[in-house]
Amino acid sequence: SSSTFYERYHSLEDIYHWINRTQQDNPNMVKAILIGSSYEKRPLYVLKLSVNNRPNKKAMWIDCGIHAREWISHAFCLWFVQNSLSFYKLNQDITRILDNMDVYILPVMNPDGYQYTWTTNRMWRKNRSVSKSSNCIGVDLNRNFDANWCTEGASDEPCTEIYCGAFPESEPESQAVANFLRSHKDSVQFYLSIHSYSQMLLFPYSCTLDEAENHKDLLEMAQEAAQAIRRYYRNTYKYGSGAKTIYLAPGGSDDWAYNLGIKYSFTFELQDRGRYGFLLPPSLISRACNEALIAVKTIALKVIEKT
Numbered sequence: 249s250s251s252t253f254y255e256r257y258h259s260l261e262d263i264y265h266w267i268n269r270t271q272q273d274n275p276n277m278v279k280a281i282l283i284g285s286s287y288e289k290r291p292l293y294v295l296k297l298s299v300n301n302r303p304n305k306k307a308m309w310i311d312c313g314i315h316a317r318e319w320i321s322h323a324f325c326l327w328f329v330q331n332s333l334s335f336y337k338l339n340q341d342i343t344r345i346l347d348n349m350d351v352y353i354l355p356v357m358n359p360d361g362y363q364y365t366w367t368t369n370r371m372w373r374k375n376r377s378v379s380k381s382s383n384c385i386g387v388d389l390n391r392n393f394d395a396n397w398c399t400e401g402a403s404d405e406p407c408t409e410i411y412c413g414a415f416p417e418s419e420p421e422s423q424a425v426a427n428f429l430r431s432h433k434d435s436v437q438f439y440l441s442i443h444s445y446s447q448m449l450l451f452p453y454s455c456t457l458d459e460a461e462n463h464k465d466l467l468e469m470a471q472e473a474a475q476a477i478r479r480y481y482r483n484t485y486k487y488g489s490g491a492k493t494i495y496l497a498p499g500g501s502d503d504w505a506y507n508l509g510i511k512y513s514f515t516f517e518l519q520d521r522g523r524y525g526f527l528l529p530p531s532l533i534s535r536a537c538n539e540a541l542i543a544v545k546t547i548a549l550k551v552i553e554k555t
């Protein structure tokens with residue numbers, strides 16, 4: 249049954265098959281868009297969920313798997329698509345969100361790294377690009393965007409886990425995402441990047457301790473989302489600006505999207521708090537994804553109210 253499919257982790261090949269099947273099974277709600285390819289030439293597919301052709305309709309963006317080892321992230325993108333398709337017209341919140349917003353979902357932003365965690369090193373974080381200046385492999389895609397690039401909280405050392413790359417958008421994966429968002433910046437109102445672990449709802453800035461101009465709005469949205477998780481699932485998520493709540497992290501996709509003009513920009517760190525860490529067991533996928541789902545719905549509904 250479908251519940252077991254979504255309560256398991258899936259190989260890259262299985263996710264590509266799932267993308268294909270989901271589009272084939274839902275021809276008038278789902279379209280797969282090829283937005284680029286990885287360093288090792290694997291396709292980067294975005295699924296577009298759209299239930300109507302309302303003129304100048306808003307949109308939201310969710311990317312998963314920017315960091316390869318954070319498997320609960322990829323699982324959430326699949327969970328979100330399945331939940332949206334299954335409960336449209338049945339659940340009031342999902343129906344209101346889809347009636348008002350198209351949703352762009354990138355289930356695997358770092359396919360080379362993800363494949364590598366299945367075949368070679370479960371704890372791999374970065375992409376798999378080869379650098380000219382070092383034998384070490386991989387750039388941290390969440391330090392490769394053009395937002396205070398390679399300042400404190402990133403490293404110019406290719407062998408580190410937070411290597412910023414040779415220059416901003418040096419990597420095909422971050423370049424593909426940045427290009428897509430640049431060409432859709434007038435419709436995308438809400439950016440969301442899914443990570444693990446530590447149970448946090450973060451918003452700009454992470455690249456500096458300065459407050460975002462709509463900090464009050466972002467804080468209120470994150471607080472309401474964390475309260476929803478607390479109320480429905482009795483679990484605790486911290487929330488706040490990235491720099492103050494987790495650590496300084498420049499070159500991030502959320503800060504870059506925010507500076508592009510996407511004023512509702514978030515990074516979620518899903519379960520858990522460290523007991524299993526990146527190795528969250530499949531038995532906890534449904535809880536972790538349901539907690540993230542209620543948070544996404546809470547914020548998406550507020551974005552619809554405000555835009």
Ligand SMILES: NCCCCC[C@@H](C[SeH])C(=O)O
Pocket residue numbers: 315390443444445450454490494495497499500501502503515517
């Ligand atoms: N854009 C930076 C948000 C805060 C840091 C997020 C974590 C996720 Se693993 C990181 O990229 O180190």
Ligand SMILES: [Zn+2]
Pocket residue numbers: 314315318442443444
């Ligand atoms: Zn991450």
Ligand SMILES: [Zn+2]
Pocket residue numbers: 443444445446517
């Ligand atoms: Zn993380």
